Amino acid sequence: MSEHSIFKLGDFKLQRGITLPGAFLAYKTYGTLNAAKSNVILYPTSYGAQHTDTEWLIGPGRVLDPSKWFIVIPNMFGNGLSSSPSTMAEPFGLGRNPVFTHWDNVHAQRRLLAEVFGIEKLALAYGWSMGGQQALHWGAIFPDAVQRICAVCTSARTSVHNKVFIDGVRATLTADPAWQEGRFVERPVRGLRAMGRVYAGWAMSQAFYRERLYETIGFTSLEDYLVRSWEGNFLRRHGEDLLSMLATWTQSDISDNAIHRGDLDRALAAITARAIIMPSETDLYFTADDARAETAKMPNARFQPIASIWGHRAGNPTQYPPDEAVLRAAVAELLADA
Numbered sequence: 001m002s003e004h005s006i007f008k009l010g011d012f013k014l015q016r017g018i019t020l021p022g023a024f025l026a027y028k029t030y031g032t033l034n035a036a037k038s039n040v041i042l043y044p045t046s047y048g049a050q051h052t053d054t055e056w057l058i059g060p061g062r063v064l065d066p067s068k069w070f071i072v073i074p075n076m077f078g079n080g081l082s083s084s085p086s087t088m089a090e091p092f093g094l095g096r097n098p099v100f101t102h103w104d105n106v107h108a109q110r111r112l113l114a115e116v117f118g119i120e121k122l123a124l125a126y127g128w129s130m131g132g133q134q135a136l137h138w139g140a141i142f143p144d145a146v147q148r149i150c151a152v153c154t155s156a157r158t159s160v161h162n163k164v165f166i167d168g169v170r171a172t173l174t175a176d177p178a179w180q181e182g183r184f185v186e187r188p189v190r191g192l193r194a195m196g197r198v199y200a201g202w203a204m205s206q207a208f209y210r211e212r213l214y215e216t217i218g219f220t221s222l223e224d225y226l227v228r229s230w231e232g233n234f235l236r237r238h239g240e241d242l243l244s245m246l247a248t249w250t251q252s253d254i255s256d257n258a259i260h261r262g263d264l265d266r267a268l269a270a271i272t273a274r275a276i277i278m279p280s281e282t283d284l285y286f287t288a289d290d291a292r293a294e295t296a297k298m299p300n301a302r303f304q305p306i307a308s309i310w311g312h313r314a315g316n317p318t319q320y321p322p323d324e325a326v327l328r329a330a331v332a333e334l335l336a337d338a
Contacts, residue, residue, distance in 0.1 A: 004028045004051060004081065007112045012083075015257075018098040020088070025108050026081035027051070027074045030058050031066030033117060039338070041071045042109065042122050042138070046129035046316070047245050048237055050081050054131070056318055063328045064126065069335075072117075074109045076100075076130065078244035085240035095182030097240060100248050102137045103257055109134075110142065121145050123338050125273070126331065128152040128315040129286070130245070133252045139271035140254040148334045149275040149301075152327065153286045153315030156294045157253040157264055162285045165202055166250050172198050173239060188239045195242070196230035205282035207309035217319040268297035275301035276330045280314035304330060 004026050012023035028051045033039065041064055045054060051073040057063040064071050075081040077100035085097040092098060113119040125146050127135035132154025138146050140156070155162065176191025178184045208214075214225035234242065254260070255267035275298060279291035288305045295303040308314035308323050317323035 004075070007108075007116055009083075009108055009111065012104075012108065014098055015101045015103040016099045020083060020092075020098060023083045023108070025074050025077075025083075025112055027072060027112060028055065030055070030064075030071040030073075031069050033070040033119070037117070037119050038121070038123060039069050040113070040117075040119050040122050041069045041124045041126055042113070042135070043071055043073045043126050044105065044109070044131040044134035045073065045076045045079055046127070046131045047249060048079070048234065048242060049131075050079055051075055054128075054316070057324065057327070063324060063331055069123070072113065074105075074112060076105055076134070076245065076248070077108070078241055078248060080238055080241045084238070085244050086238040093183070093240075097244055099251070100244060101251050101256070102134050102248065102254075103141070105134055105248075106137045106141060109138075110145070122147060124148040124150060124331070124334060126150045126152075127154065129154055129312065130249055130252070132315075133158075133249075133254075136271065137252075137254050139273045139275065140267040141257065141259060143270050143272045146273045147338075149271070149273045150278065150327075150331055150334055151275065152278045153280050153283050153306075153312050155252070155286055155290055156268060157255065158250055159285075159287075159290050161287075163250055165285045166246050169195055169198055170243060170246050173242060176239075178239075184239045189235070192234045192237075192239065192242075193231045196232070196234045197226055199234070200226055200230040202284050203312045205284065205309050205311035207282065208311055211309070213309070265297055268294055269299060271298045272300060274334065276304050276334060277301055278304050278306055278315065278327070278330060280306045280308050280311060282309050282314070283312045286312065 007025045009023040078084045125135035125138045132151040173191040173195045176188035178186045178188040219225040255264045260267040277295040279288040295301045306314045314323045
């Protein structure tokens with residue numbers, strides 16, 4: 001399932017004012033588009049992830065069923081497959097990487113759907129973490145094009161506390177001696193390993209570690225878990241791609257555009273799609289309290305927290321079937337009338 005396609009965007013004007021020559025999206029589809037083009041699920045990628053990391057929940061009997069739905073995973077700008085610091089030619093790179101926003105991501109995705117497949121409306125926008133941010137941007141920016149949203153462990157606007165977490169991760173990575181004059185001059189191995197360890201303490205809950213759940217998923221010790229799962233996760237990626245996605249995450253705000261002019265309440269009210277907002281009760285940076293407050297301002301949304309001690313990863317439960325069952329049930333409910 002690893003093969004993907006490329007959609008060429010041409011000269012693509014980014015929200016922050018730079019035009020990116022030869023911009024492109026990498027994407028993968030699953031299932032068959034029906035004649036009415038009414039069975040489309042958009043499933044954007046999350047931080048540090050490519051479609052191969054998130055497609056595990058696609059399959060018969062899984063959260064997203066390709067026997068019924070046409071599922072599209074667009075790889076987010078900056079993730080190393082779509083236009084990213086690691087893929088761009090000069091004058092970019094060398095400390096001059098453009099800033100991508102979710103405004104850029106969703107506008108590129110809309111062009112992909114329309115120009116390649118003739119799709120104008122989504123049956124469902126589904127996303128976890130930064131993927132959920134993109135799903136909510138779809139709802140606020142293109143309300144007539146989205147019928148349903150399932151947003152998992154995410155936010156409509158990156159909170160101040162979440163920005164503190166992001167700044168800590170960024171500082172850890174750029175503390176590597178390879179970071180010089182605004183760029184990495186060689187692979188930042190020390191920074192990538194340190195980033196993984198910092199991230200591990202935020203992504204999983206205190207109870208996850210107290211109950212030593214890493215020992216239930218194939219790791220023989222805490223050190224084994226931190227090295228193979230977390231250090232290994234970030235060592236796969238290009239350092240400046242990771243920084244690019246952190247910048248996108250920091251700036252995520254569904255109201256940061258000419259439509260809503262910074263008015264978050266107005267942007268949330270514009271999300272008319274029937275939605276389920278699903279934070280994890282133990283997520284340390286996309287908190288349930290923040291999600292509850294945002295959900296209350298969406299006219300057709302329901303707040304449904306996930307009772308789990310897997311922290312942020314409750315929303316991407318590759319190793320814990322009970323949390324997957326919760327996600328599967330929510331999606332089935334949303335799509336029951338489709």
